[in-house]
Amino acid sequence: MIKVGILDSTLREGEQTPGVIFTVDQRVEIAKALSDLGVSMIEAGHPAVSPDIYEGIKRIVKLKKEGIITSEIVGHSRAVKRDIEIAAELEVDRIAIFYGVSDLHLKAKHKATREEALRTIAETISYAKNHGVKVRFTAEDGSRTDFDFLVTVSKTARDAGADRVSIADTVGILYPSKTKELFSALTREVPNLEFDIHAHNDLGLAVANALAAIEGGATIIHATVNGLGERVGIVPLQQIAAAIKYHFGIEVVKLDKLQYVSSLVEKYSGIPMPPNYPITGDYAFLHKAGVHVAGVLNDPRTYEFMPPETFGRTRDYTIDKYTGKHALRDKYEKLGVKISDAEMDQILAKIKSNTTIRFYRDVDLLELAEEVTGRVLKPRPPE
Ligand code: AKG
Numbered sequence: 001m002i003k004v005g006i007l008d009s010t011l012r013e014g015e016q017t018p019g020v021i022f023t024v025d026q027r028v029e030i031a032k033a034l035s036d037l038g039v040s041m042i043e044a045g046h047p048a049v050s051p052d053i054y055e056g057i058k059r060i061v062k063l064k065k066e067g068i069i070t071s072e073i074v075g076h077s078r079a080v081k082r083d084i085e086i087a088a089e090l091e092v093d094r095i096a097i098f099y100g101v102s103d104l105h106l107k108a109k110h111k112a113t114r115e116e117a118l119r120t121i122a123e124t125i126s127y128a129k130n131h132g133v134k135v136r137f138t139a140e141d142g143s144r145t146d147f148d149f150l151v152t153v154s155k156t157a158r159d160a161g162a163d164r165v166s167i168a169d170t171v172g173i174l175y176p177s178k179t180k181e182l183f184s185a186l187t188r189e190v191p192n193l194e195f196d197i198h199a200h201n202d203l204g205l206a207v208a209n210a211l212a213a214i215e216g217g218a219t220i221i222h223a224t225v226n227g228l229g230e231r232v233g234i235v236p237l238q239q240i241a242a243a244i245k246y247h248f249g250i251e252v253v254k255l256d257k258l259q260y261v262s263s264l265v266e267k268y269s270g271i272p273m274p275p276n277y278p279i280t281g282d283y284a285f286l287h288k289a290g291v292h293v294a295g296v297l298n299d300p301r302t303y304e305f306m307p308p309e310t311f312g313r314t315r316d317y318t319i320d321k322y323t324g325k326h327a328l329r330d331k332y333e334k335l336g337v338k339i340s341d342a343e344m345d346q347i348l349a350k351i352k353s354n355t356t357i358r359f360y361r362d363v364d365l366l367e368l369a370e371e372v373t374g375r376v377l378k379p380r381p382p383e
Pocket residue numbers: 013096097098138140141166168169170171198200
């Protein structure tokens with residue numbers, strides 16, 4: 001049976017998006033919204049980075065202690081004792097220690113041999129455990145790490161006291177079938193340990209890789225609201241939550257609250273949501289072509305895999321040269337305007353011959369109908 005939860009890293013990975021800085025108040029508000037949404041874990045930041053992140057985590061931990069926030073609070077840390085002490089003094093539930101384990105990272109960043117790396121990993125995890133917190137170890141650049149060494153790293157982390165190891169696809173190069181293979185092999189080779197996936201989206205495959213990791217046995221998926229993160233970001237929370245619900249039947253968060261959290265983070269991050277973004281974009285449930293709209297008016301399942309209400313949204317359709325009679329009739333009925341079939345044909349012909357108007361608004365449709373019918377038309381007053 002599949003068991004899976006979400007670690008939201010909007011406040012840590014998400015703030016690593018170029019140009020994004022959250023204030024302390026915004027950090028606290030986002031954490032509350034994420035807890036209300038029902039994420040299992042909130043990665044609240046790397047407190048050694050700056051005083052405002054430290055302060056934000058302090059306030060978030062206070063809300064956790066007061067029972068206002070219920071998600072597990074995770075503090076991020078390098079494999080460095082001073083970082084661990086700073087996270088531990090904040091009394092987070094869990095410290096996540098990361099260290100680059102690929103040969104490339106060992107050579108170019110850490111200037112360490114594999115043996116030295118294993119020693120650092122074991123020592124820092126034990127050090128954190130001695131502070132009485134849960135520990136996750138992140139194998140940074142795990143997807144480019146020799147598999148046997150990744151197994152050794154995972155066993156070392158487990159034996160030093162970590163109950164979770166996160167496999168980071170730091171540069172976003174994984175592919176779904178390889179991801180499933182990797183996690184299946186890791187869960188088979190390293191018992192008594194749970195795995196996370198931290199998947200970057202450089203090839204646009206982060207969601208697919210996360211789903212494959214779940215099939216391989218990963219039990220926590222790292223995500224950020226609106227997919228924020230370094231470069232082009234990581235798994236977007238709204239997409240993975242919808243995909244997990246649809247494909248595995250598991251509601252990892254309250255889906256009808258995703259729109260609110262997405263808008264909140266859009267505002268505070270200053271990164272605009274593209275209209276054609278899945279689930280929370282303006283066009284996610286907006287239909288256009290005549291054939292599509294006619295289908296949706298008869299039965300929405302023709303062009304929607306899940307009803308918009310699931311996500312606290314509503315469906316609509318646009319009127320332009322692609323429009324068919326079904327849609328136009330429905331539009332005028334909703335406006336409370338009576339139009340004969342012949343008049344409708346004339347209006348439709350006018351719409352189809354005008355390729356300069358991208359979206360006909362209700363007021364444009366009323367004007368067009370007045371032009372064709374010669375009658376004064378007004379929208380139906382509210383009931
Ligand atoms: C990455 O490799 O992209 C990370 O952000 C690693 C850090 C982590 O997930 O703990």
